[in-house]
Amino acid sequence: DIVLTQSPDTLSLSPGERATLSCRASQSVTGRYLAWYQQRPGQTPRLLIYDASRRATGIPDRFSGSGSGTDFTLTISRLEPEDFAVYYCQQYGSSRQTFGQGTKVEIK
């Protein structure tokens, strides 16, 4: 299975700041088949980005994704109060999909 390692585990930032989250794969992710999800406390995960860089329906343009191969990045250009949450990456390039362990973005 492809192992996804997210960094950092926790990111402490202030509203208005830029957040950069990393997701590194143990082997190349076929076809840039990588997604990012946001999970707020007590809520179900929400799809933000798919195919590494495509925003899902209704996702604000302050969220962007990039990367290929084994290194992927989720960027939140200016943090809004509702963006403080846990973010997960997921690869779906192999028959057995996997998630990263998550990055918590908390208010500094």
Place this chain on the structure above:
Amino acid sequence: QVQLVQSGAEVKKPGASVKVSCKASGYTFTNYFMHWVRQAPGQGLEWMGIINPTGGATTYALKFQGRVTMTRDTFTSTVYMELGSLRSEDTAIYYCARGPAALDFWGQGTLVTVYS
């Protein structure tokens, strides 16, 4: 609108089995694969497997192979996930989520508690 409605919370003893359902509506059931993902208390997301509603073909995470069975009923647009030989570490919220790849719609989750 797309909806995935899951069955209610369950409490099971170690060694028992649990079967969770997920009823889909608002789209053509056979056009999208369905995944199962679980989340233990305070932990991250764990992918369990996928089912193709058209033919019923499945792929399971190696960790669950031999213990999990995913099935579907195309007449009621419902998928099922059965997990056997339950242990305390299986206490988690179990989600169904629509594929085939990135998961764009999720069920509300079903809490399964395993304790003696």
